[in-house]
Amino acid sequence: xxxxxxxxxxxGGRAEGWWGTILVAxxxxxxxxxxxQQTTTLSYGEPADGGMSAAVLGAALGLYEEAVEGGDLVGAxxxxxxxxxxxxxxxxxWSDEAAGVPMARTTLFQMASNTKPVVAxxxxxxxxxxxxxxxxxxxxxxxxxxxxxxxxxxxxxxLSHTSGLRIPTLFLPDMADDTDLVxxxxxxxEVGAAAQPGAYSxxxxxxxxxxxxxxxxxxxxxxAHLDRVLYTPLGMEDSYxxxxxxxxxxxxxxxxxxxxxxxxxxxxxxxxxVTIPFARASGGMIxxxxxxxxxxxxxLNGGVYGDVRLxxxxxxxxxxRDHVEGPEGYGFGWAVEDGAEGWxxxxxxxxxxxxxxxxxxxxxxxxxxxxxxxxxxxxxPPFRRFQELVRLAVDPEAPEPGA
Numbered sequence: 001x002x003x004x005x006x007x008x009x010x011x012g013g014r015a016e017g018w019w020g021t022i023l024v025a026x027x028x029x030x031x032x033x034x035x036x037q038q039t040t041t042l043s044y045g046e047p048a049d050g051g052m053s054a055a056v057l058g059a060a061l062g063l064y065e066e067a068v069e070g071g072d073l074v075g076a077x078x079x080x081x082x083x084x085x086x087x088x089x090x091x092x093x094w095s096d097e098a099a100g101v102p103m104a105r106t107t108l109f110q111m112a113s114n115t116k117p118v119v120a121x122x123x124x125x126x127x128x129x130x131x132x133x134x135x136x137x138x139x140x141x142x143x144x145x146x147x148x149x150x151x152x153x154x155x156x157x158x159l160s161h162t163s164g165l166r167i168p169t170l171f172l173p174d175m176a177d178d179t180d181l182v183x184x185x186x187x188x189x190e191v192g193a194a195a196q197p198g199a200y201s202x203x204x205x206x207x208x209x210x211x212x213x214x215x216x217x218x219x220x221x222x223x224a225h226l227d228r229v230l231y232t233p234l235g236m237e238d239s240y241x242x243x244x245x246x247x248x249x250x251x252x253x254x255x256x257x258x259x260x261x262x263x264x265x266x267x268x269x270x271x272x273x274v275t276i277p278f279a280r281a282s283g284g285m286i287x288x289x290x291x292x293x294x295x296x297x298x299x300l301n302g303g304v305y306g307d308v309r310l311x312x313x314x315x316x317x318x319x320x321r322d323h324v325e326g327p328e329g330y331g332f333g334w335a336v337e338d339g340a341e342g343w344x345x346x347x348x349x350x351x352x353x354x355x356x357x358x359x360x361x362x363x364x365x366x367x368x369x370x371x372x373x374x375x376x377x378x379x380x381p382p383f384r385r386f387q388e389l390v391r392l393a394v395d396p397e398a399p400e401p402g403a
Contacts, residue, residue: 040083040084040297040300040301041084041294041297041305041306042081042084042085042086042290042293042294042297043084043085043086044085044086044089045085045086045087046087047087047088047393049085049087050081050082050083050085050087051082051083051394051395052080052082052087052393052394052395053392053393053394053395056389056392056393057080057087057088057389057390057393059389060078060080060088060386060389060390060393061078061088061090061092063382063385063386063389064076064078064092064093064372064374064381064382064386065092067379067380067381067382068092068093068094071266071267071268072376072379072380072381073093073374073376073379073380073381074093074094074097074259074268074374074375074376074379075091075092075093075094075095075097075102075103075107075256075374075375075376076091076092076093076103076372076373076374076381077089077090077091077092077103077104077105077107077109077288077289077372077373077374078090078091078092078289078371078372078386079289079290079293079369079370079371079372080368080369080370080390080393081293081297081368081369082366082367082368082369082394083367084297084367086293089105089289089290090105091103091104091105091107094256095107095254095256095375096256096257096270097268097270098270101256103256104254105288105289105290106238106254106288106290107254107255107256107288107373108238108248108251108254108255108256108286108287108288109255109286109287109288109289109356109357109358109373109374109375110242110255110258110285110286110354110356110358110375111283111285111286111287111292111354111356111358112283112354112355112356112357112358112377113204113282113283113352113353113354113355114283114285114287114292114352114353114354114358114360115207115241115280115281115282115283115284115285115354116207116281116282116283116333116352117295117333117334117352118226118230118285118295118333119207119210119211119214119222119226119281119333120159120207120210120319120332120333120334121230121295121310121311121319121333122214122225122226122229122230123155123159123210123213123214123332123333124159124311124315124318124319124332125229125310125311126214126217126218127155127315128311128312128315131217132155132213132217133155134154134155134156134159135154135155135156136154136155137151137152137153137154138150138153138154138155138158138189138209138213139151139153139189141213141216141217142182142185142186142189142209142212142213142216144186144187144189144190145186145188145189145192146189147189147190147192148192149191149192149193150165150188150189150190150191150192150193152193152197153165153193153197154197155210155213156323156332157197157206158203158206158207158209158210159210159323159332159333160200160323160324160330160331160332161200161201161202161203161206161324161328161330162197162198162199162200162201162323162324163193163197163201163203163206164193164194164195164196164197164198164199164201165188165192165193165194165201165203165205165206165209166193166194166195166201166203167188167191167203167204167205181208181211181212181215181222181280181281182212182215182216184208184212185205185208185209185211185212185213186212188205188208188209189209198325199325199326200324200325200326200328200330204282204283205282207281207282208280208281208282209281210281211280211281211282212281214226214281222241222280222281223240223241226241227239227240229310230295230310231291233308233310234294234295234298234305234308234310235294236287236291236294236295237291238251238254238287238288238290238291239285239286239287239288239291239292240285240286240287241280241284241285241286242280242284242285242286246286248286255286256375257270257271257375258270258271258356258357258375258377259271259375259376259378259379260377260378261378268376268379283354283355283356288373289371289373292358292360292371292373293369293371296360296362296369296371297369298310298311299316299319299320299350299362300362300364300367300369302316303315303316318331318332319331319332319333319334320334320336320348320350320364321336321337322336322337331350333352334350334351334352335350335351335352335353336349336350337349337350348363348364348365349361349362349363349364350362350364353383354377355377356375356377357373357374357375357376357377357379357381358371358372358373358374359371359372359373359381359383360372361387363391366391366394368390368391368394370386370387370390372386
């Protein structure tokens with residue numbers, strides 16, 4: 001599959017809109033080159049195959065083994081890849097402690113806000129096909145946004161959390177009785193922004209609105225659209241978008257319970273099932289460590305995985321550069337560079353976290369992917385130290401693969 005970037009130009013030849021005004025600056029500013037022109041796919045290898053220290057990687061894994069043994073976490077899956085070689089992929093602890101089900105490398109996780117990079121990718125793919133203009137206000141698609149509170153908000157502002165939309169909850173109060181993502185997005189427009197666009201303000205309703213736009217423009221349910229344009233082409237066979245009755249193709253036993261709180265004896269108590277009635281765009285993805293690593297590798301490759309091109313290299317650069325003035329650091333669906341806590345360990349680093357216990361980062365300069373998935377979000381996951389050790393494990397004297 002090949003995707004060609006659509007560049008809109010005026011009669012005088014000047015690029016206009018999203019690509020014209022932002023893209024040139026993005027290419028100039030982004031200092032760390034992605035693995036352009038490569039079609040690297042993931043495969044297992046030894047640490048030496050990725051130019052990494054087995055001992056230091058062992059120490060990184062040991063952080064999570066100790067966290068489980070000490071009761072800070074119930075379980076975790078850890079994955080590290082460099083230059084396409086998966087040099088660490090281990091499961092520790094329990095998926096379902098009460099039932100005696102150990103954590104496995106194939107355990108399914110609720111991805112929470114790690115859904116946002118996936119949805120953002122689908123939105124930018126649609127823009128590259130010239131099916132959605134990121135600079136035309138949302139009111140062009142949802143008439144309820146045509147008011148003084150929301151009429152100025154654009155998809156690009158929703159992608160970077162700079163729209164001023166500050167609805168503090170995932171959904172409005174009576175959401176439990178609603179099963180329509182588009183209808184809910186219409187209601188967001190009636191509420192509108194609480195501040196002028198430009199300043200960073202993290203917005204789950206903003207991303208649910210982007211999901212609604214995907215549904216409107218594709219005429220597909222969000223779940224079906226993401227499966228068609230991302231999961232199936234990339235071979236992400238264990239990735240879904242959650243709704244309460246989703247059968248997960250017979251894989252529900254691989255989705256363990258969440259552990260949000262401790263009991264009176266100090267042990268973690270499993271939570272009841274999530275009852276969100278439809279696949280939401282702000283945090284509804286379910287996936288495995290391997291599947292999400294494939295998605296990350298596509299970005300590290302400059303928008304391509306194997307023979308599947310999702311995005312142009314320019315679009316990847318645009319998504320992974322900072323669009324926020326201030327310390328937060330956010331691109332289009334990605335926390336980037338020296339902004340959001342946990343990612344600021346190197347220029348060009350991007351990633352995301354999820355409130356249900358998932359963390360992932362990409363270091364383009366080192367060709368490095370690191371992620372840890374847990375189901376104990378209120379424990380004490382040592383992700384920042386993990387990230388430091390993974391970077392320290394890179395052997396600068398090792399030759400590049402194939403050299």
